[in-house]
Amino acid sequence: MTAALAMSSLEAGGHASTEYRIGAQDVLSVLVFRVPELSAEAIRVDSSGSIDMPLIGSVPALNRTPGQLASDIQTRLGASYLRNPQVTVRVTEAASQKVTIDGAVNEPGVYEMKGRTTLLQAVAMAKGASAISNLRSVAVFRNVDDQRMVAVFDLGEIRMGRAEDPVLQGDDIVVVDTSRLSVVMREVISALPGLSIFRTY
Structure with a gap:
């Protein structure tokens, strides 16, 4: 060995x-359906493995799949700010x-x-x-x-x-x-x- x-x-x-599992320094596209002010075309995962989103603040992204991260964001937005939010996350730059x-x-x-x-x-x-x-x-x-x-x-x-x-x-x-x-x-x-x-x- x-x-x-x-x-x-x-x-x-x-x-x-x-x-794919999201890594530190990846660049993500986060789309909140019909809410452009909460969406981001290019948001970079920081060295701690999180992204910073409007209203909900820091969201852990490291080792999450895009689908899992989208679900986490939906849950947080739906808890206090939006009714039935629809969120899509894509990795635009790995x-x-x-x-x-x-x-x-x-x-x-x-x-x-x-x-x-x-x-x-x-x-x-x-x-x-x-x-x-x-x-x-x-x-x-x-x-x-x-x-x-x-x-x-x-x-x-x-x-x-x-x-x-x-x-x-x-x-x-x-x-x-x-x-x-x-x-x-x-x-x-x-x-x-x-x-x-x-x-x-």
């Missing part, structure tokens, strides 16, 4: 989300986030992601899996709220369209072919209840 991998980790349990790609790929390394990046796209950034790789066992490590988590994906099934292509998050670590991990980590992964599910370890 590489030093970077030994320090890595992941997110809360459950199936991997296919939606700040650079990094992903580490290791294992049986042609060019392992740390790569920049701009916007929504899936597992297949990340492996392609590393010039693809090597000829000796085991595509049925691709691990994604993530660190969220000090929780170490890992999920294993079958890249072959994803390529065939028979499995979902997960969206990566900033600072994820992808290891193609889990046989390249330490014995302890392989035992942890072999104990997972199923593919494509993030679990703590």
Whole structure:
């Protein structure tokens, strides 16, 4: 296991989300239907992970999907200011986030992601899996709220369209072919209840 991998980790349990998660310094478009004075064409997520909205003030945005953030804004506006507000949030500019790609790929390394990046796209950034790789066992490590988590994906099934292509998050670590991990980590992964599910370890 590489030093970077030994320090890595992941997110809360459950199936991997296919939606982009908002990051710090992303630029968002927030549209409040028929209320232009509460809308914003370009609002940047600050370093603390929040945006500042008229009337309702600071709203946490970090690691939320656009849909989740829109729902949060709707709830706050509806509580005190508007009746049945309709809010749409779009990511208009994604700040650079990094992903580490290791294992049986042609060019392992740390790569920049701009916007929504899936597992297949990340492996392609590393010039693809090597000829000796085991595509049925691709691990994604993530660190969220000090929780170490890992999920294993079958890249072959994803390529065939028979499995979902997960969206990566900033600072994820992808290891193609889990046989390249330490014995302890392989035992942890072999104990997972199923593919494509993030679990703590």
